[in-house]
């Protein structure tokens with residue numbers, strides 16, 4: 754982990770493995786997430802926002818009250834966060850980062866409306882899916898290994 758300072762703000766990406774089909778139903782939406790790899794783009798930014806590190810720690814803890822759409826996944830026993838990446842570059846937004854990522858990896862699909870209630874750029878969704886028979890783990894870890902991205906290492910004793 755390499756946050757330059759406490760209370761950092763910025764953008765993060767979660768790479769998640771979904772082991773079995775998961776049905777998620779909210780008051781407004783219904784999704785069926787098939788087994789495979791998923792990427793979630795979010796941010797901890799703004800005066801009232803929690804810090805990036807606190808947000809990422811929250812994602813890694815299974816037990817939590819459901820507040821965001823992503824909480825349905827990160828609290829689910831059949832899902833696992835494979836990797837988490839973050840950037841504190843103030844010029845990068847989660848929407849821009851998501852769009853660049855989608856352009857780079859054409860096999861990715863957007864899960865409609867998932868995690869994008871606050872999105873101002875009309876991304877369509879902030880959760881992306883890769884079908885389970887495609888192994889892009891090496892490719893995406895390489896993608897996040899350069900430029901502005903850092904890998905977040907979860908240590909439960911933090």
Ligand SMILES: [Zn+2]
Nearest residue numbers: 848872874876
């Ligand atoms: Zn967006």
